[in-house]
Amino acid sequence: MNGYGGSILRVDLGTGKITKEPTPADLARDFIGGRGFGLYFLFKEVPKGADPFGPENKLIVSPGPLSGLMIPGAGKCDFTTKSPLTGGYASASMGGHLTAEIRYAGLDSIILEGVSPKPVYLLIDDDKIELKDASELWGKGTIEVEKHFKDTLGEEYQVAVIGPGGENGVSFASINHDYGRQAGRGGVGTVMGAKRLKAIVVHGTKSIPVADVEAYRKAGLALYKACKDAEMLKDWTAYGTTIVVSWCDEVGALPTRNFSAGSFEGGKTLYGPVMRQEIVITDKGCFGCPSPCGKYSRMKRYDSHVEGPEYETIGMLGSNLGIADIQDVAQANLLCDDLGIDTISAGGVIAWAIECYEKGILTKKDADGLELKFGNTEAVFALIRKIAAREGFGALLAQGAKRAAQQIGQGSEKFAIHVKGMEQSAYATHNATAMLLAYMTCDVGAHHNRAWAITYDIQVGRDKVVPEKVARVIWLQNFRPMFDVLGACRLQWVELGIDRDLYVPALEAITGVHRTWEDLEKVGDRLWNLSRMFWARENEGFGREWDMPSPRFYEEPPKTGVTAGQITRFEDVQRLLDMYYEQRGWGSDGLPTQATLEKLGLASLVS
Amino acid sequence: MTATIHCFGILKSYTNGQTEVVVEAGCTVREAVSELGIPVDIVAMVVVNDEPRDRDYRLRDGDVVRLVTVMGGG
Amino acid sequence: MRLYVDSTKCSGCRACLVACSLNLFRENNPKKGALLVIPHFPAPGVYEVKVCTQCGDCAAVCPTGAIKQNERGAYYVDFEECNLCEACVPECPESVMFVRTELADAAWKCDLCGDCVSVCGTGALWIAD
Numbered sequence: 001m002n003g004y005g006g007s008i009l010r011v012d013l014g015t016g017k018i019t020k021e022p023t024p025a026d027l028a029r030d031f032i033g034g035r036g037f038g039l040y041f042l043f044k045e046v047p048k049g050a051d052p053f054g055p056e057n058k059l060i061v062s063p064g065p066l067s068g069l070m071i072p073g074a075g076k077c078d079f080t081t082k083s084p085l086t087g088g089y090a091s092a093s094m095g096g097h098l099t100a101e102i103r104y105a106g107l108d109s110i111i112l113e114g115v116s117p118k119p120v121y122l123l124i125d126d127d128k129i130e131l132k133d134a135s136e137l138w139g140k141g142t143i144e145v146e147k148h149f150k151d152t153l154g155e156e157y158q159v160a161v162i163g164p165g166g167e168n169g170v171s172f173a174s175i176n177h178d179y180g181r182q183a184g185r186g187g188v189g190t191v192m193g194a195k196r197l198k199a200i201v202v203h204g205t206k207s208i209p210v211a212d213v214e215a216y217r218k219a220g221l222a223l224y225k226a227c228k229d230a231e232m233l234k235d236w237t238a239y240g241t242t243i244v245v246s247w248c249d250e251v252g253a254l255p256t257r258n259f260s261a262g263s264f265e266g267g268k269t270l271y272g273p274v275m276r277q278e279i280v281i282t283d284k285g286c287f288g289c290p291s292p293c294g295k296y297s298r299m300k301r302y303d304s305h306v307e308g309p310e311y312e313t314i315g316m317l318g319s320n321l322g323i324a325d326i327q328d329v330a331q332a333n334l335l336c337d338d339l340g341i342d343t344i345s346a347g348g349v350i351a352w353a354i355e356c357y358e359k360g361i362l363t364k365k366d367a368d369g370l371e372l373k374f375g376n377t378e379a380v381f382a383l384i385r386k387i388a389a390r391e392g393f394g395a396l397l398a399q400g401a402k403r404a405a406q407q408i409g410q411g412s413e414k415f416a417i418h419v420k421g422m423e424q425s426a427y428a429t430h431n432a433t434a435m436l437l438a439y440m441t442c443d444v445g446a447h448h449n450r451a452w453a454i455t456y457d458i459q460v461g462r463d464k465v466v467p468e469k470v471a472r473v474i475w476l477q478n479f480r481p482m483f484d485v486l487g488a489c490r491l492q493w494v495e496l497g498i499d500r501d502l503y504v505p506a507l508e509a510i511t512g513v514h515r516t517w518e519d520l521e522k523v524g525d526r527l528w529n530l531s532r533m534f535w536a537r538e539n540e541g542f543g544r545e546w547d548m549p550s551p552r553f554y555e556e557p558p559k560t561g562v563t564a565g566q567i568t569r570f571e572d573v574q575r576l577l578d579m580y581y582e583q584r585g586w587g588s589d590g591l592p593t594q595a596t597l598e599k600l601g602l603a604s605l606v607s
Numbered sequence: 608m609t610a611t612i613h614c615f616g617i618l619k620s621y622t623n624g625q626t627e628v629v630v631e632a633g634c635t636v637r638e639a640v641s642e643l644g645i646p647v648d649i650v651a652m653v654v655v656n657d658e659p660r661d662r663d664y665r666l667r668d669g670d671v672v673r674l675v676t677v678m679g680g681g
Numbered sequence: 682m683r684l685y686v687d688s689t690k691c692s693g694c695r696a697c698l699v700a701c702s703l704n705l706f707r708e709n710n711p712k713k714g715a716l717l718v719i720p721h722f723p724a725p726g727v728y729e730v731k732v733c734t735q736c737g738d739c740a741a742v743c744p745t746g747a748i749k750q751n752e753r754g755a756y757y758v759d760f761e762e763c764n765l766c767e768a769c770v771p772e773c774p775e776s777v778m779f780v781r782t783e784l785a786d787a788a789w790k791c792d793l794c795g796d797c798v799s800v801c802g803t804g805a806l807w808i809a810d
Binding site for chain 1: 690692693694695696699700702703706707708709710711712713719720722723724725726727728783784796799800801802803
């Protein structure tokens, strides 16, 4: 099949059985790849009520039809599972080089099932596929383990590995790769750890067949030319995602002290140009990327290296914790990566804990003797270690902010900043209604990457509650995740502003199937509704209440910073949701109507 | 005494599609941007002669300014 | 004319290698590219790139005359005439003469097609005299 490796790999970690099946043509036609394959297998094969930590849950690892080819940013890999953090849909997208290697091994998806009796790693070497003993590696950090495989097997081998965080069952454990890329959110690393799978190691030497080599080559070169001609290329490459730190601070979107404000007094020392000067040594790229946004850094103070920190980590482990020193943020980033926990959720739950301490809800004794104040870097380093080990006070935080707040109570639920149990990522939404709606309705919980709408908020009027904003969020939700389905990065369109229609002839030349962006957005709409039905199936009473944001964004105007005194009204939160359900073709209960399911061809799959 | 301002992405919609605009030197970047009808809040970054600067930087003769906007975000 | 590289600008993306394999073999397989992109991670955290300088040492030692010059004046391997003797491999001062029988039935090297330069977004690669 043109554009595909041709096989789905199924690994039963309980029995050790490894099988391959041909990739079904209608699956490729209707779900395309990547995130699409992940959601299909999740919905179809994980039984209702499955324990996310148990043998019935599956972790589905999928490249897309663009992965590994001569296409800008062709380095994205999707990891889908039932989330141990939220109990709903988890899909995390990882950059680097793993996705390409999976394709060169002839695979379109790897379905990991069951639970291994002992720690193992999966070694894929073209058609030689084995589960091998990982007892010597269990307990080790992700960087040491990746280096071990690179040193013993060779640089061509691509490695995805969990750290002690995943091994110990931290609810928001990550999967790490290429010394600095992650499948970060929703506990995808937790599931890998629950299955006792320490690492996935891949090497492939096959080529990926395409329908029309000449047309593909021409379309690929046109995409690269567009990227190289983009006016934004130079600045984007210099700063990567850190390009927005100063701007977010200036417009009140930079999360500060557990989202109590949107600008940070210490912020200037976290800005992109300061970071570049102080710590960055290499602009590191994912597979095929002409606009390398990875900022590989060296922290002289700690004699260490990290890929990062990204904007999100600067927000969540920097300003959100009252930390103003970029080397400290970078070191916190490294600890999270090496121990294998998501920096965003870690920042969210630690900020909650600090606010509890400052309000007297938690004491020094509760916190194992740590002084939890905003700005206390040493306490943050200690907490990250405790969380990864699920030791002492870390065991409470390792459950995530929602569950930790439910246990502690005393009003602390009001400032566990999450939606659906996933800690909100780094945009403060006191007064940015499209972005607030994006967080409320994101399909994995409060994550920003489906619909990023803050510039739009500012252009149209940040407190406006109008149908156009809702339409914009919906369009972005149907469109942006399609890059995760195709297995390539969206940031060439997002940041460089290249014409997205340049992807159309490339996709056709590769797969032999003509698809416009309108066709792709229809698939996106279908996937969006399917994941909504997954949430509904797995969570009794799922609906409107689950889409509500933290009350901080409609009850507590910031006292400091650019958005001081600004807040969204509760009635507007409800209005946004009403308009959203209407435009999505959902009932007022927040669920897709039968008519909508039929229109999207989902009626039989979900019945 | 003039400076040149390069406008990227959606900023062009405020300058009638012009990517290069020549302005009088002596005012701040913030003032020059306002003059052009661009809401200052959508300018993510200001780069002057390849050096990042803040919006209160006072323009000098011959300065080449790049105004970076963030359309799509993360 | 030959290829030049500034390793300090390399991001390790390997787009050059895919473009190269597409040119040499009409395949998407960076292991069949004719440059070396060597990662040095986790420390010092840089990429090292080696390219063909068109020095001709490989052609000088080839016993079958399989290494010829094309219309760009660049040395290339005529796959039909290569007998896999591997005499050329140790001669290459940049280690960019490739023989991997599990991947191809002949040696391969850079033929100066320039596609790597076209896809390199950081300007790490360029062609000059």
